[in-house]
Amino acid sequence: MKITYPPFGDARIAIESFLRDFGHEVIPPPPSTNRTLSIGVKYAPEFACLPLKITLGNYIEAIEKGADTILMLGGIGPCRFGYYAEVQKRILKDLGYDVEWIILDLSNGWMNLFKNIKKVVNGNNIIKVIKVLRLAWEKVLAIDEIEKIARRARPFERYKGEVDNIIRETYKKLDQADSISHVKEILLDYRETMDNIIDKNRLEDLVKIGIVGEFYVVLDHFTNFEIARRLGELGVLAENAFYIEDIVRIYIPIFRSKDIDERTKVALPYIKRSVGGEGQRTIAHTIEFAEKGFDGVIHLSPFTCMPEIVADGVLERVSKDYDIPVLTLSIDEQTGLAGVTTRIEAFIDMLKTKKKRRMAG
Numbered sequence: 001m002k003i004t005y006p007p008f009g010d011a012r013i014a015i016e017s018f019l020r021d022f023g024h025e026v027i028p029p030p031p032s033t034n035r036t037l038s039i040g041v042k043y044a045p046e047f048a049c050l051p052l053k054i055t056l057g058n059y060i061e062a063i064e065k066g067a068d069t070i071l072m073l074g075g076i077g078p079c080r081f082g083y084y085a086e087v088q089k090r091i092l093k094d095l096g097y098d099v100e101w102i103i104l105d106l107s108n109g110w111m112n113l114f115k116n117i118k119k120v121v122n123g124n125n126i127i128k129v130i131k132v133l134r135l136a137w138e139k140v141l142a143i144d145e146i147e148k149i150a151r152r153a154r155p156f157e158r159y160k161g162e163v164d165n166i167i168r169e170t171y172k173k174l175d176q177a178d179s180i181s182h183v184k185e186i187l188l189d190y191r192e193t194m195d196n197i198i199d200k201n202r203l204e205d206l207v208k209i210g211i212v213g214e215f216y217v218v219l220d221h222f223t224n225f226e227i228a229r230r231l232g233e234l235g236v237l238a239e240n241a242f243y244i245e246d247i248v249r250i251y252i253p254i255f256r257s258k259d260i261d262e263r264t265k266v267a268l269p270y271i272k273r274s275v276g277g278e279g280q281r282t283i284a285h286t287i288e289f290a291e292k293g294f295d296g297v298i299h300l301s302p303f304t305c306m307p308e309i310v311a312d313g314v315l316e317r318v319s320k321d322y323d324i325p326v327l328t329l330s331i332d333e334q335t336g337l338a339g340v341t342t343r344i345e346a347f348i349d350m351l352k353t354k355k356k357r358r359m360a361g
């Protein structure tokens with residue numbers, strides 16, 4: 001079995017780690033490019049959401065490299081994510097790709113879920129399974145911390161690309177790490193290196209932006225035009241509303257924490273019930289950022305994503321009520337880097353002027 005998976009952001013390091021440790025031959029999809037997107041756009045239904053199109057392109061590129069099995073989640077949440085696996089399965093079949101699917105999905109019953117989990121754990125005993133999952137989880141936490149620290153460091157880079165070079169080297173080591181203590185050592189080195197870059201005295205003066213929206217677009221660097229890096233290079237501290245750990249806690253029931261629902265409650269005056277995806281949470285996160293004193297919020301929304309369309313409908317009111325500027329970027333295959341950059345730069349200029357006035361006054 002040559003297994004592949006839907007990549008998003010840097011989660012690939014943790015996903016690959018546990019698949020490899022279970023003894024699978026892993027064929028990672030090549031990093032997403034415009035080719036990946038055009039393949040997805042060509043074969044997916046026109047109104048499918050952007051993440052479906054990009055991951056479809058990822059699968060086809062992985063199959064071209066020899067993958068014969070696809071691991072995917074399914075049946076979660078009242079948005080279209082639940083249908084992804086089934087839709088993509090049919091598209092690939094119609095295109096003549098003969099691949100096996102392992103869909104981790106409770107909607108087809110516990111028996112079916114256990115059968116698929118058994119395929120993933122590949123005959124390993126429970127002790128090994130726990131060990132592998134603990135290491136993968138530690139890598140998830142490390143990836144999140146690496147990303148959070150990078151966002152504080154980028155505005156202070158001594159040369160362009162400095163932080164990205166360090167991250168690249170750190171990820172190479174993290175990918176090879178075979179124990180929790182090794183992961184911790186790597187993280188310690190990384191923190192020390194970044195501490196030399198971050199100017200703590202100037203951190204408070206930076207314009208602070210919160211990034212909210214649909215999880216795939218927020219976390220996948222290719223899809224969001226590497227927004228965190230661009231903002232960092234513009235001298236802005238950009239924090240996400242959530243990282244990979246939060247997404248695991250939201251979408252995988254055994255990891256779900258009550259904290260998620262508590263945090264969402266502040267959105268209730270605007271959206272009374274869940275509208276699927278991150279819709280309601282987008283509002284809650286915007287309020288959270290306003291309350292934490294952030295200067296602005298960027299809302300990332302895949303074009304045709306219903307939950308984010310609903311959120312967008314009330315964001316203007318939230319923005320007024322909490323006095324926080326919000327820029328919504330609706331992203332689809334037509335969206336170009338030049339347009340996104342212009343809008344981001346204009347937004348940052350406005351926030352910088354506002355902040356200067358506030359500090360002076």
Ligand code: SF4
Nearest residue numbers: 049079080081277305
């Ligand atoms: S949240 Fe939006 S983009 Fe994501 S799967 Fe659901 S409908 Fe599609």
